[in-house]
Amino acid sequence: MVRLPNGLCERRSMTNALAAKEISASRSIVPPPLDEGTNMNHRLTIRMASEDDAAELLAIYAPYVTGTAITFEYTMPTVEEFRRRIGSVLTGYPFLVAMTGDGIAGYAYASAFKERAAYNWSAETTVYVRQERRGAGIGKALYLELERILREQRIVNLNACISYPNPGSIGFHERMGYRTVGHFTKCGYKFGRWWDMIWMEKMIGEHHPVPEPVVPVTRLDLHFGGRQ
Ligand SMILES: CC(C)(COP(=O)(O)OP(=O)(O)OC[C@H]1O[C@@H](n2cnc3c(N)ncnc32)[C@H](O)[C@@H]1OP(=O)(O)O)[C@@H](O)C(=O)NCCC(=O)NCCS
Numbered sequence: 001m002v003r004l005p006n007g008l009c010e011r012r013s014m015t016n017a018l019a020a021k022e023i024s025a026s027r028s029i030v031p032p033p034l035d036e037g038t039n040m041n042h043r044l045t046i047r048m049a050s051e052d053d054a055a056e057l058l059a060i061y062a063p064y065v066t067g068t069a070i071t072f073e074y075t076m077p078t079v080e081e082f083r084r085r086i087g088s089v090l091t092g093y094p095f096l097v098a099m100t101g102d103g104i105a106g107y108a109y110a111s112a113f114k115e116r117a118a119y120n121w122s123a124e125t126t127v128y129v130r131q132e133r134r135g136a137g138i139g140k141a142l143y144l145e146l147e148r149i150l151r152e153q154r155i156v157n158l159n160a161c162i163s164y165p166n167p168g169s170i171g172f173h174e175r176m177g178y179r180t181v182g183h184f185t186k187c188g189y190k191f192g193r194w195w196d197m198i199w200m201e202k203m204i205g206e207h208h209p210v211p212e213p214v215v216p217v218t219r220l221d222l223h224f225g226g227r228q
Pocket residue numbers: 006064070125126127128129130133134135136137138139140141160161162166167168169170171172173175176
């Protein structure tokens with residue numbers, strides 16, 4: 001088991017002995033134009049993360065660790081630990097970063113929902129946007145790209161683990177097509193109080209009677225830019 005960047009749920013990301021090809025960390029995505037009226041730096045690009053993004057991603061994650069119960073992680077991971085988390089995710093799943101003119105503005109990744117083989121077609125999704133950049137379409141752009149790749153991997157169920165209450169994340173996930181399927185009571189303790197947690201799910205494909213095996217992200221020939 002490894003701890004992944006959302007800190008809420010520990011998962012071991014898919015190990016893939018077959019993965020021969022390295023993910024290109026610099027594949028570019030044709031940037032979607034940002035809505036007028038945002039104060040963003042004109043263009044947003046999404047690419048696969050690399051372990052070298054660890055420090056910048058940790059800077060995005062840090063205020064959520066130290067100032068909120070959005071993540072149940074108590075202690076800031078080190079940059080080295082964050083590097084390890086990114087590398088672990090990338091063995092089987094996409095880890096995406098959203099770039100604006102002044103650097104990385106957010107990230108999203110998928111990880112194994114559970115380790116047993118029968119769960120292979122389900123993935124957990126996680127997203128963090130730099131605090132001052134929220135509400136500008138970055139989370140949506142990341143999730144749409146994440147879903148596109150997960151469909152290519154033949155993943156059909158997406159699950160998000162969200163501390164409760166967290167109306168921002170719940171509202172966002174509902175907008176992205178997720179619905180609440182589980183509510184756990186007082187299962188987390190942070191900042192001197194107990195917190196609930198919910199699971200939300202979204203189906204992104206058909207549940208075939210005999211599903212084709214899931215394809216590790218390392219095996220995909222990814223062409224970013226095909227925003228739907
Ligand atoms: C939740 C989060 C990822 C959303 O990303 P974002 O970039 O702020 O959201 P977007 O601007 O892309 O919004 C996408 C859609 O969700 C809706 N949405 C976003 N935040 C919302 C909120 N607080 N309440 C209700 N709806 C919301 C938007 O209205 C938008 O809908 P539209 O497509 O009709 O315009 C971001 O706010 C964040 O990082 N929050 C803190 C970390 C967190 O909670 N992560 C989730 C843990 S799994």
